[in-house]
Amino acid sequence: EDQVTQSPEALRLQEGESSSLNCSYTVSGLRGLFWYRQDPGKGPEFLFTLYSAGEEKEKERLKATLTKKESFLHITAPKPEDSATYLCAVKGMNRDDKIIFGKGTRLHILP
Amino acid sequence: DAGITQSPRHKVTETGTPVTLRCHQTENHRYMYWYRQDPGHGLRLIHYSYGVKDTDKGEVSDGYSVSRSKTEDFLLTLESATSSQTSVYFCAISTRLAAETQYFGPGTRLLVL
Numbered sequence: 697e698d699q700v701t702q703s704p705e706a707l708r709l710q711e712g713e714s715s716s717l718n719c720s721y722t723v724s725g726l727r728g729l730f731w732y733r734q735d736p737g738k739g740p741e742f743l744f745t746l747y748s749a750g751e752e753k754e755k756e757r758l759k760a761t762l763t764k765k766e767s768f769l770h771i772t773a774p775k776p777e778d779s780a781t782y783l784c785a786v787k788g789m790n791r792d793d794k795i796i797f798g799k800g801t802r803l804h805i806l807p
Numbered sequence: 808d809a810g811i812t813q814s815p816r817h818k819v820t821e822t823g824t825p826v827t828l829r830c831h832q833t834e835n836h837r838y839m840y841w842y843r844q845d846p847g848h849g850l851r852l853i854h855y856s857y858g859v860k861d862t863d864k865g866e867v868s869d870g871y872s873v874s875r876s877k878t879e880d881f882l883l884t885l886e887s888a889t890s891s892q893t894s895v896y897f898c899a900i901s902t903r904l905a906a907e908t909q910y911f912g913p914g915t916r917l918l919v920l
Contacts, residue, residue, distance in 0.1 A: 700849065730908065739811075739897050739911035740850070783850070794865060795909065797849035 698723045700798035702784050708804045709774055717769040717782055717801045725789030729767050731760050732783040734800070740783055743769075774805045810834050811912035813898050819918045826885040828915050830898030832878075839881040840865075840899040840909065841873060850897065856881055888919045 699722045709715055721729065728747055732740035744753045746762040753760050757778060759770045769782055781800040787793055810833030820826050830839060841853040852865030854873040862873050870892060872884045885892055895916050899909040 732911075737914075739899075739913050742908050742910065745908060785850075794852050794855075797851075799847065799849045 698786065698788055698793070698796045700784055700786055700796050702782075702798035702801050704801060705799070706802040706804070708806060709771075710806050711775055712773045714770070714772045714774070716771070717803070719767040719769070719784030719798055720765060721767070721784075721786045723786050723788040723793075723796075726764075727787045727789050727793065729762055730785040730787075730795070731767070731769055732785065734781045734783055743782075771803070774803075776805045776807050779803055779805045811898060811900060811910060813896075813912040813915050815915060816913065817916045819920065820888050821920050822889055823887050826888050826917065826919075828883045828896055828898075828917070830881045830883070830912060832881075832898075832900050834900060834910075835878060836900040836902050836910075837878075838901045838903065839875065840901075841871070841881065841883045842897045842899065843867065843894040844897060844914075845894050853883065853896075888917075890919050893917060893919045 701720045703718045728745050730745050731743040733743055734740045744760040749764045751762050757772050761768045781802045783800045785795045785797040787795045812831045814829045838857055840855040842850040844850050851867045853867055853871050854865050856862045856875045874882045895914050897914050898912040901909045
């Protein structure tokens with residue numbers, strides 16, 4: 697059964713304190729791994745799609761990396777506006793596979 | 808922002824009442840999805856559509872039905888609402904079946920008393 701586990705559930709950082717969020721996945725052949733950001737009361741906002749192990753993508757202070765078993769979302773020198781819930785999702789290779797979402801990591805950046 | 812709107816944005820209803828939520832898109836994307844989001848759970852797929860009048864079940868479809876009579880509109884109906892259906896409902900769209908980026912609407916917060 698396809699599974700996505702995100703850790704930690706919640707993370708508090710001081711402004712400028714870099715860290716990483718983890719997304720471990722189990723899928724029978726990875727078609728794509730997705731990262732989303734979700735602000736309170738809003739819908740998820742797309743950040744990145746990764747397709748194969750070794751791939752990396754960057755956007756401002758965020759960098760997503762992918763291995764065969766997990767993905768990391770690295771946050772460098774975060775600012776308070778980076779506070780949000782970050783969601784990870786995966787889709788398997790089979791045509792009928794649906795996207796499976798993790799429960800998310802709530803990130804709070806203190807000024 | 809992707810052109811996705813949901814209505815209503817908030818709704819309070821009573822157990823046993825039928826409820827219909829609407830998702831409207833201006834992107835002309837073929838695929839549309841309904842998810843629910845609850846504390847302690849990830850987003851869970853309820854139903855999806857791969858074209859006008861073409862729909863299929865997701866992970867948590869019991870108690871829900873959908874309809875898509877036009878490309879731009881995807882309706883989610885709770886035939887007889889129950890308290891367990893209290894949730895936040897998100898609509899999403901994509902150009903390909905779950906293989907590419909899904910863009911989400913702003914959500915509908917539903918409370919069933």
